[in-house]
Amino acid sequence: MHVQQMMTLHPQARGGPGQEILTRCVEAAYDCAQICIACADACLGEADVVRLRQCIRLDLDCADICLATGSTATRRTGANTPTLIRLLETCAVACATCAQECSMHGADHPHCRLCADACRRCEDLCRQSLMALQATVQ
Template sequence: MIQEKYRECIQACLACMNACNYCYVSSLKEYDLAMLRECIRLDRECAEICSFVAEALSRSTPFAKELCELCAKACDACAEECGKHEHHHCKQCEQSCRRCAEICRGMITAA
């Protein structure tokens, strides 16, 4: 039953993880890798954090508030970096990160 209150956040984290992983792989195929270096790095960090937070929330972690705060920060950083690029995969990742950060912030106040 506890997982039910985390459902939206878990789904947002998993969607963000997928968007970050897709952006990461797609960025590696782009011609100018140097320009995307920070984007690639933050995609990987954000994907890993989102994955961990989704898993932890599914176990009803007692650290939900702290983990959601970290996730929101990672998503903000990734969204900011992806927003600097015009690639379609970066724009999709930016949107997913912003949504996840917003939902995680809602969890911080609710937890």
């Protein structure tokens, strides 16, 4: 809710349907980053941590990419559309990859199942934001 308020109140906010999707994407990216960090930490606490090594790596990579994407998408003064497009593309790929890995562990580790859900939501909103952003530059 605070992200939406802040982005709406920004003097350079452009409004329109793309703005709403981008705002939801920012919220999802920050949410996904937090959940990925928590999932990585929970994986480190599991007895089978060696089997979860790739999951931990992908969780942390995804969290970093989500944070960068959320931060860049939040900035409304001026525009850096090519960079934002690349970040949204990269974030969608990182989220899809992380969701796939976490899904493999979801039956044994509920935190991985929750992380996979957050990653899929973020991936979906990144792709929606990409379509909206690309429609404005064409």
